[in-house]
Amino acid sequence: MAVMKFGGTSVGTASAMKQAIRIVAEENKKAVPVVVLSACSGMTNLLIRISEAAGESRLDEAMQMAGDVRLHHLSLVDELITDAQRRERVRQQVEEYVTKLELLVKGVDIVGELTDRSFDSFCSFGELLSTTIFAAALEDAGYDSQWIDVRRVMVTDRHFGTARPLEAVCEKQVQEVIRPVIDEGRIVVTQGFIGSTEDGHTTTMGRGGSDFTAALLGSWLPSDAIQIWTDVDGVMTCDPRMVPEARSIRVLTFSEAAELAYLGAKVLHPDTIAPAVKKNIPVYVLNSHLPDAKGTVITDDSGILEGMSYGGLVKSIAVKKGQCIVNFRSNRMLGQHGFLTEFFSVFARAGVSVDMISTSEVSVSLTVSDTDGIEQLAEELGRMGEVEVEHHVATVSVVGDNLRMSRGVSGRIFSSLKDVNVRMISQGASEINVGFVVEEADVPKAVRNLHHEFFSGDDMQGIFDRPAQHPAE
Structure with a gap:
């Protein structure tokens, strides 16, 4: 049933x-x-x-x-x-x-x-x-x-x-x-x-x-x-409102789908995948206006995944708007044990969830939702070091299995963004996601460039369905 x-x-x-x-x-x-x-x-x-x-x-x-x-x-x-x-x-x-x-x-x-x-x-x-x-x-x-x-x-x-x-x-x-x-x-x-x-x-x-x-x-x-x-044909390669050529993805792994949901894909609630993973139940994302469309199946079933394998690397591009970058710098970070614990406890006390992060020996840059409480949080961080907040930015995430282990992917990503000002880059914690931050005004251009780079070839047909269709069509 x-x-x-x-x-x-x-x-x-x-x-x-x-x-x-x-x-x-x-x-x-x-x-x-x-x-x-x-x-x-x-x-x-x-x-x-x-x-x-x-x-x-x-x-x-x-x-x-x-x-x-x-x-x-x-x-x-x-x-x-x-x-x-x-x-x-x-x-x-x-x-x-x-x-x-x-x-x-x-x-x-x-x-x-x-x-x-x-x-x-x-x-x-x-x-x-x-x-x-x-x-x-x-x-x-x-x-x-x-x-x-x-x-x-x-x-x-x-x-x-x-x-x-x-x-x-x-x-x-x-x-x-x-x-x-x-x-x-x-x-x-x-x-x-x-x-x-x-x-x-x-x-x-x-x-x-x-x-x-x-x-x-x-x-x-x-x-x-x-x-x-x-009301869409499954999970899409990106938001079809930005790229009309966006396609429906035929199959995703549980980890890919969970990553997309947390990174801003609107089709699934972020918590949906966990119960399905627990009992290994396939999740189908389907279009009620076009019930004959194939939609997307989310599964870890090796038979289904192998039957729909393809030559590409990237499955989808997710965007999360309404973000801000918090840039923090302090010489106290250099070689001091426990400093980051103290730093992140500020976010914990404020109930603020960190989305994307990049660090060096004396600085931390991270993204959080741009809310009214950010200035107060920045004021508290300012007692520990120098703080700068950049508003009106968005995270863009390129998702696909084993991206981190695939040579040349990062080069292709950032070559396609040569006319976009990338404010921050985060890669390493996840094998299936390369993320970066751009100004909100640059999101459509960034997504179009990435989609053209990774989804314009003929080798995509095994894993993707036709371009997005809407009820009016």
């Missing part, structure tokens, strides 16, 4: 939901699947705006936006469900959820404070609504399905907004709550990025957490495959 996760654009409209139902129905011919849904596209952002308006006592604005939530989902019900009795039942369920949303708005407005716990409650409504409607639409189309509140299964810690599952508890709940439904032959429909504390308070696992939930469910059941349905 497969766990099938559909992103927001795959369930954002009635026509998108109908397409997703057809895909689920096709999978159901093989084995009963578990379906994990995100909120309808744009809905989580709308719920965030509602929560912010409520927290700032803009009650009328928040209530008006809550009305927009009601209208969107009621229109989906009317378009998707033909049986009058079922349609009325689902309309009532939508009304109940939106009424709870409006009560939450009023409560936050009265208190005058938006807490992390309340924020997670706001965000949960999108997936509760989309899954309720989708499960009913499946039934209306003649498929035996059951809606399950994932909060019964996904028991988490109390880190609201970035909750993590209590895996031993969750795995037990999966066997007690979800497994019996599958064994009875019914399609399970559930949510993605929400969970619940042990005492019943709603949590969320961060944006993109639906991929993580799908992978966890796939590993706990366990499943034969984890399918991530999105």
